[in-house]
Amino acid sequence: MKLNNKTLFVFASVLTLTGCNNLFSKHVKCDDESATSLVTQVLQDDLAQSLEHELKGLIKNGSIKDLDPAKLKLSAKNIQFSLVDSRTDFIDPNSPKTTCAIDLTATIPSDLVKKSNKARAKVDAVSVEEHANNLGVNYENNKIHLTLEYVLQPTDKGDKVLALLKNTANVQTVLSETLTYAFLKPQIEKNQIKNLEASKAAIQRNNAVYQENNEAVEASDAATEAAQAAIAAAEGYDEEYE
Secondary structure, rough: OOOOOOOOOEEEEEEEEEOOOOOOOOOOOOHHHHHHHHHHHHHHHHHHHHHHHHHHHHHHOOOOOOOOHHHHHHHHHHEEEEEEEEEEEEEEOOOOEEEEEEEEEEEOHHHHHHHHHHHHOOOOOOOHHHHHHHHOOOOEEEEEEEEEEEEEOOOOOOOOEEEEEOOOOOHHHHHHHHHHHHHHHHHHHHHHHHHHHHHHHHOOOOOHHHHHHHHHHHHHHHHHHHHHHHHHHHHHHHHHOO
């Protein structure tokens, strides 16, 4: 199984700011509590968008006939994002942009990782850990660690701020595919059972046809032998009375 090719989403989101910055400063501080809350919201929106993109492909391909699509999107709520130790990398003197960095930890519930890995194993896909390693994502014990880079920029009116995340694409890919495989596990198992039953039925049909053909051949051979015996008997009878 191959999941859909990923579209790399870059999200900018807005937040209304009320008295959280110096009114005489046009820059938003990296450690502003409202701004870090905004970054968390952008991460959640990013994941939801990635899952929505994945879901459309699965529905189009008819891959989830026995599953509730809503469950995939709801699974995003199980991912916990933690942001700590923000720092200011650059304050642009020519614009209101502030470039920041912060330590991000994304925690995936262990049961979802187990389901994802079981589903991957059934379709010969790499494990969650291998997938993360292949993408250069720092993954350990169901946690993803990243020094997240982002830019904060208030609007000209100063009543809102935009947050642009710069280096989360691979992290979001690992998260969305982990959740997608966990979601697909029941469907994969059902498909395998159906395929196994179909294979057994095909074998039984082939065996029945083989048996019928074999019986027909045996009947034909028996008829041939009977005919040959009758001919031989007739020839022996003729010779006896000549």
